[in-house]
Amino acid sequence: MIEITGVHKSFGKAHVLRGVSLSAKAGTVTVVLGPSGSGKSTLLRCINHLEKVDSGRVRVDGELIGYRQAGNRLHELSERQILRQRAGIGFVFQNFNLFPHLTAVENIAEAPISAQGRPRAQVYERARELLTSVGLGDRADAYPRQLSGGQQQRVAIARALALEPKLILFDEPTSALDPELVGEVLDVLRDLAAGGTTMIVVTHEIGFAREAADTVVFMDEGRIVEQGAPAQVLDHPRHERTRAFLSKVLV
Numbered sequence: 001m002i003e004i005t006g007v008h009k010s011f012g013k014a015h016v017l018r019g020v021s022l023s024a025k026a027g028t029v030t031v032v033l034g035p036s037g038s039g040k041s042t043l044l045r046c047i048n049h050l051e052k053v054d055s056g057r058v059r060v061d062g063e064l065i066g067y068r069q070a071g072n073r074l075h076e077l078s079e080r081q082i083l084r085q086r087a088g089i090g091f092v093f094q095n096f097n098l099f100p101h102l103t104a105v106e107n108i109a110e111a112p113i114s115a116q117g118r119p120r121a122q123v124y125e126r127a128r129e130l131l132t133s134v135g136l137g138d139r140a141d142a143y144p145r146q147l148s149g150g151q152q153q154r155v156a157i158a159r160a161l162a163l164e165p166k167l168i169l170f171d172e173p174t175s176a177l178d179p180e181l182v183g184e185v186l187d188v189l190r191d192l193a194a195g196g197t198t199m200i201v202v203t204h205e206i207g208f209a210r211e212a213a214d215t216v217v218f219m220d221e222g223r224i225v226e227q228g229a230p231a232q233v234l235d236h237p238r239h240e241r242t243r244a245f246l247s248k249v250l251v
């Protein structure tokens, strides 16, 4: 379902991704751990072409992201084609990124109506169902400012699901939340994982990684240095720097 091979990315002199390769099957959950600045967000942004890779390839469901291949040559896709690809990949950010002037249900329905041209009544009905599935069926008409951080993040997850993506990327979805609200968002992630949604989740929530991940990846200085089943990576890390990181986040 997702296949990343040899991805490099620099910003000026900073070589942020140094040959990252990763693959994940449909219906699996990959949790990405790693210290600040190791390149986790950049990797997610390369997967949906919010950042262009310098070299390497990203394929989602067999489709090359950002490019069309003709023989040995790669041609960059048009902005419109990139937007279409991006619609198949949900992205949930740390800071919710909801439109403040739209209600919860409008935030969810906006993109499927404008980007995919789907019928309004049907999209609204589905948006309400999605709100119910994240435990917010009674808050459809609330504006983001009237919702807690945890509720806003659950709306943002429902919004990502409304586009029926093949894959959802989560970039530290709980890190902007007060500790007592983290659990409610993790519960939604657990439900999605149990329902077979393909997800890549950057998080420091080790408990979630242990319970819900099929694969745990540890990134350090732009490279994947550990990759395996949760128990293998979390309990028997091979590298000293992974051990040091885990001892800090587990405390």
Ligand SMILES: Nc1ncnc2c1ncn2[C@@H]1O[C@H](COP(=O)(O)OP(=O)(O)OP(=O)(O)O)[C@@H](O)[C@H]1O
Pocket: 011, 014, 016, 034, 035, 036, 037, 038, 039, 040, 041, 042, 043
């Ligand atoms: N658009 C950009 N321009 C310049 N430098 C960037 C840009 N995006 C990221 N970087 C740099 O790339 C490095 C990796 O950043 P990235 O956000 O991918 O790390 P991260 O592992 O997600 O860190 P954190 O856990 O703190 O979010 C950092 O040094 C960051 O400053």
